[in-house]
Amino acid sequence: MTLSEEDGKLYYRLWLPLLDFVNKKYDIIRRIVCVVTENNLHMQEVKTISDKLYDNIGLIDEYLALHSELSEEHKAIILGFKNFVRGDFLLERHLKKGSVMINTENQKVYLVSGIVSSFEELFFTFPMPLLIKATLLPFKDVIITDGLFAPYAMNIGSNLKKQFKDIYTEAKAEGEIISDLNKGVVR
Known part of the structure; x- marks a missing residue:
C-alpha cells in the first residue's frame, strides 16, 4: 500500500521545507542552498540532516512557530513527526x-x-x-x-x-x- 499521489506530494511539500530549516540552522550541508529546490540531493546528505532533526526533535516546534501561514491540518501532520x-x-x-x-x-x-x-x-x-x-x-x-x-x-x-x-x-x-x-x- 502507498499514500495517494496527492498525499505523497503533500508529504514532501511538508517534509522538505522542514529539512531545509534544519540544514540552514545548523549549516549541515553547505553546498545545498535549498533542500526544496535542490536537483541533486544525495540520500546520505538528506539522512544527515534528518538525523539532526530526530536528535533535536524540539526543532519542529521552532519551525512551526516561524510558519504561522501553515494550515492547521499541515501543522498537525508536522507536529505528528515528533x-x-x-x-x-x-x-x-x-x-x-x-x-x-x-x-x-x-x-x-x-x-x-x-x-x-x-x-x-x-x-x-x-x-x-x-x-x-x-x-x-x-x-x-x-x-x-x-x-x-x-x-x-x-x-x-x-x-x-x-x-x-x-x-x-x-x-x-x-x-x-x-x-x-x-x-x-x-x-
Whole structure:
C-alpha cells in the first residue's frame, strides 16, 4: 500500500521545507542552498540532516512557530513527526494494507505504507524477511517511513524467521499491530 499521489506530494511539500530549516540552522550541508529546490540531493546528505532533526526533535516546534501561514491540518501532520520511531526493523511480510515491520529492539509490530512505492515494489528482489534501518513517521492516519531507509546485506536464518513470524502472529491475534503512531503517543 502507498499514500495517494496527492498525499505523497503533500508529504514532501511538508517534509522538505522542514529539512531545509534544519540544514540552514545548523549549516549541515553547505553546498545545498535549498533542500526544496535542490536537483541533486544525495540520500546520505538528506539522512544527515534528518538525523539532526530526530536528535533535536524540539526543532519542529521552532519551525512551526516561524510558519504561522501553515494550515492547521499541515501543522498537525508536522507536529505528528515528533512521534517518530527510529531503529532496525524486520520487514516481515506484505499485506494489502501495508507492510509489516517489527522493531528488533522491543518487538513492537507496525503496519507501514509506502510514500510513492510500496515496500513490496521497492524490495521485490530481496529475500524476505529483510532487516532494514528506518525511521517511521505518522502521516494522517497511517505510518510511513521518512523515505530514507537502508536494507542490511544479510540473510535471516530459519529460526529467526520463525521467531519474528510468531511475534507477528501473536500481535495480530492480540490486536496489537500499530497502524497509527499518533494514537496515545506524545513527545
